[in-house]
Amino acid sequence: MTHFKLALTPLDTMLKLDTTSAPLQAINDYQRLMGKLIYLTITRPDISNVVSLASQFMHAPIVFCLGIVKLIL
Numbered sequence: 001m002t003h004f005k006l007a008l009t010p011l012d013t014m015l016k017l018d019t020t021s022a023p024l025q026a027i028n029d030y031q032r033l034m035g036k037l038i039y040l041t042i043t044r045p046d047i048s049n050v051v052s053l054a055s056q057f058m059h060a061p062i063v064f065c066l067g068i069v070k071l072i073l
Contacts, residue, residue: 004070011050011071021064030061033069047072 024030034055041048050072057065 007071011053011068017053018064019062021062024061024063024066027061030066030069031058034058037069037072 034051037047037051038055041051050068054065054068054072
């Protein structure tokens with residue numbers, strides 16, 4: 001992820017949530033990453049809204065949600 005550009009906002013306001021994408025294979029990695037992001041919201045309240053959106057898919061993550069997490073990072 002060293003070649004990514006910085007975004008001004010963590011999530012686009014016009015983003016349509018795609019719940020029909022493929023299920024994610026690495027569920028434990030997604031859950032571990034979301035746990036770290038939830039902990040980070042203590043010091044970064046500006047990302048709390050988008051982290052709460054992505055954490056709704058903790059038990060059955062999809063590929064679309066992994067893209068949202070990469071946008072947060």
